[in-house]
Amino acid sequence: MILGIYGAGGLGREVYELAETINKARTDPYWGNIVFISDIDSEKEIWGIPVLRYEDFVLRFSAKFTQIAIAVGEPFGREHIRKKVIASNYHLATLxxxxxxxxxxxxxxxxxxxxxxxxxxxxxxxxxxxxxxxxxxxxxxxxxxxxxxxxxxxxxxxxxxxxxxxxxxxxxxxxxxxxxxxxxxxxxxxxxxxxxxxxxxxxxxxxxxxxxxxxxxxxxxxx
Missing domain, CATH: 2.160.10.10 (Hexapeptide repeat proteins)
Incomplete structure (x- = not known):
């Protein structure tokens, strides 16, 4: 399973560490690959993990094998991204x-x-x-x-x-x-x-x- 973390700022990095912790607590890690998603120009990678624009993420990862965690601190930003993600047939990750x-x-x-x-x-x-x-x-x-x-x-x-x-x-x-x-x-x-x-x-x-x-x-x- 792929995990896309939508948001590559401080909150996104906290969510990445949370996903790492969840994986380590399992005998079989749930997410085999984790990437960041960002709508703004930022680093190409964080901690060696790629940062993709949403349109590139959609082209690369099938919704069938992918979940997205929204790591944005603005409530209306969360709503906007949630609707966009669901319209692309992705499921939201629960962490x-x-x-x-x-x-x-x-x-x-x-x-x-x-x-x-x-x-x-x-x-x-x-x-x-x-x-x-x-x-x-x-x-x-x-x-x-x-x-x-x-x-x-x-x-x-x-x-x-x-x-x-x-x-x-x-x-x-x-x-x-x-x-x-x-x-x-x-x-x-x-x-x-x-x-x-x-x-x-x-x-x-x-x-x-x-x-x-x-x-x-x-x-x-x-x-």
Whole structure:
């Protein structure tokens, strides 16, 4: 099986190391060949691994024997790439670090990436193509929508509902029974005590709504 990692930046390299760890934990490595995919001009290779543009990747690797992991930190970028990959008949790869605690009653959908040390409780559901960075905790009965990014060290209490294309920043905490709307952004180290509507940005401890997420971008150019 071939693994294409869509994204050749820092997050892509983290996903490569995760795939390496998963392979080493198996008696028979699942991915015999791993390559990077990038839509921008970048290095021709990283750590000796080729970096291909998507159109070249499609020509070289059959969808029948290939999976793609999306290693992009922008939720709407994740959605865009997911739709493109599925339109090309590729399947999304699901990567789960072997050192995680995941309830057998949790549901993790296709394309999710769950990195080291995550704790996912019972009756939770993690939506398609969502990325959980290291050491996240997700309480019982909570749901996270598709194409979302939950940053390292985030704590989500029980019965929380998080929408699609949501970004939750580093070390934030969300109290029980809170609802976070689609395309919302939670800034790093925030404490969410109240619901956050669709397309809103919340920040602070306790968090408050600071503005609308008009451009659907998390990472903005520095002024």
């Amino acid at each position: 789960i670090h072997p050192i995680c605690r995941i309830s057998p009653r949790a549901i993790i959908l296709e394309g999710c990436i769950v990195n080291f040390g995550c704790n996912i409780s019972y009756d939770t559901m993690i939506g398609t193509n969502t990325f959980l960075q290291p050491s996240c905790g997700i309480g019982h009965g909570s749901q996270v929508g598709e194409d979302s990014v939950i940053s390292a060290g985030v704590r989500i209490a029980g019965n929380v509902s998080i929408g699609n294309q949501v970004y939750v920043g580093l070390h934030s905490a969300i109290r029980e029974k809170i609802s976070i709307g689609d395309a919302a952004i939670i800034s790093m180290c925030s404490s969410i005590q109240r619901d956050v509507p669709n397309e809103m940005i919340a920040a602070g401890n306790p968090a408050r709504i600071i503005q609308k997420n008009n451009d659907h971008k998390v990472f903005k150019p520095k002024m």
